[in-house]
Amino acid sequence: MQFTEEMFARHMRPINGSAIREIFKLLARPGMISFAGGNPSNTALEPQVISGLAREALEQYGTSLLQYGATDGFMPFRESAAAFLRDSLVNCEAADILPTQGGTQAFDVLLKALVNPGDAVLCESPTFLGAIQAMREYNARLISMPTDEQGVIVEAAEALIKQHHPKLMYVIPTFQNPTGITLSLERRKALAALASKYGVVIAEDDPYRDLRYSGEALPTIQSFDEEGWVVYMSSFSKYVAPGLRVGAAAVKNPLLLRKMVIGKQSADTHSPLLNQAIVDAYLRKGLMPGHLQRICGDYARQLQAMLEGFRHFPEGTVHTVPQGGLFVWAALPEGMDAMKAFEAAVEAGVAFVPGTHFYTEGGHMNTLRLNFSMSDIPTIEKGMEKLGGVISKL
Template identity: 45%
Template structure:
């Protein structure tokens, strides 16, 4: 009855786990959700009213598939901060950066085509490329992100079209690709016959360390499609992201978008543009960084205080996630079942591994919970871990 593309597709594990966390009093570190207290609700409400009042005929009508021109122009100027040189014609507005992954899958991937992925990597990218029946070829990573030598070895061992990376505050690990590796990877794409999908939804959420240019900044061979988003810095519900890349590729993505949703919401695009045009974006990002930076610092402090000494974790300079590893042989899925009984939740890490593995890993989100919830939740989780590890050791 169903197509091969979706017959074996599975639902989003994170969305299923989030259903469990709807129980009363459950403290959730499971989702990748921005905190509601970071949403500029009053400003967006006022802007939306102004737009509908002044531009109701334009905003309520169909729009162009490429996106609202003033917003494309703003984005082209804004990304200069990341070292990217672009014009409005190089920008496609999309319904969240995740749609960009889907459109690139639709543009490039035939069944069996190779895709190079970090291991672990973003769950939705795994799901999307699975729908297009791509073949995953995995690349090794370390604390500085993707290892260029491993990328070259994997690319030379198999035929691939795309390499997909989240180079800055990676989901799920929180690691950041080093500057030297960004340059090296950009320089080898043409030789290896690859297009790089640089997914950067978290890059503006830096709490410590120095900002790094995008890989796209070193794209002399025009082989990088950069995906950005306003979801984590303004509002995920507005569903506004953007793609910057070679115009030939963007043209194919536009065709793909026309078969999906015709265009991104006019109202959402105009709200985002007005928010930016009125000079609200920069101070808002500063406010979000301050809120999330304090939460990151608090969670790291509490992990030291409450987690067993057998557990290790990353110390990300930004983003939304901390990645923890338990001893080998431990099941984080079993641990989750015990944690939910104690009213605390997280994401087991195995779902981020395209070819399996990672059963002893977990992803923790620090942005959505309040400081009080972080204190209580990490304390509960630490107790659950200690009890669970003791039981495992006795077996």
């Protein structure tokens, strides 16, 4: 007997795994400069601090942290996560918080709760690859919303809602992955209004919100929602440590929250209690503001070095100038192929992600995403010079 493609569940067949994961394999080559990926810098991770908090948590809570826990989450963490999110102008109490294994799981259980095969789901064009993969796994019908330098174009989104009657709209409002663009204040209000006018749940995925290097923070979409249509998804991956897998969804609609809890029950019973306790202690001890200040200072300088590096790129290249987050998005002059550039760049020892992977319908071959958090400034300078050189020779 041979194990054939047909043996896999139908919903897994169109999924080839994340293109970024494939690119990661190339990164193992010695000397490779990586502008791919979206990890926090290793210098942002604090093993000593985390180990101290873990020890203290185990001393304080004892065996209860090592036992099974509630799917709804570890109450001290729900309280501190709610307080943290309220500081970001999310309207929530501890009772609205579902601790999840990163933002990834928050979106997964939301899809699980809402989406039948064939249901329309709106997302930005381009959008986060992980979200595209998750939506495909639920056999959602992906509908791309056009965007510009202020994020989703609201009139176009409304027309698509009228045409496709989606249950769900997925939006990354702040320092978007992959573009680095931030949704404007007016559009935040307008999207919240569309959600309640048409009865569409908005998944507001906001894991980069506090990585701001310039400009003023904007209110969340959720803060304009009075009826519980917006699910706000946060994550401590980019702020504290992705390996802890701690995220939190704020869900004001109790019925939807209940369905998400039931969906999480069968996925993993509950998020690891120790990890929730570690992040809880991190927040309660007031470690977050100083930490964010330090890492934002570093990332701001890395971003600046990357932006300056575009002088090595061919004339006609355009790029975003994000006020935060981990990514810069670029479009090479029309007709240039970032996939071809990718092959040549990897040969030369620099990696990035071709932008086509972030479009549900492919195309946009001249675009690319560059990450600046994982390389120090001399490496960014060297990498941008190499990459610009390779692209100029295409």
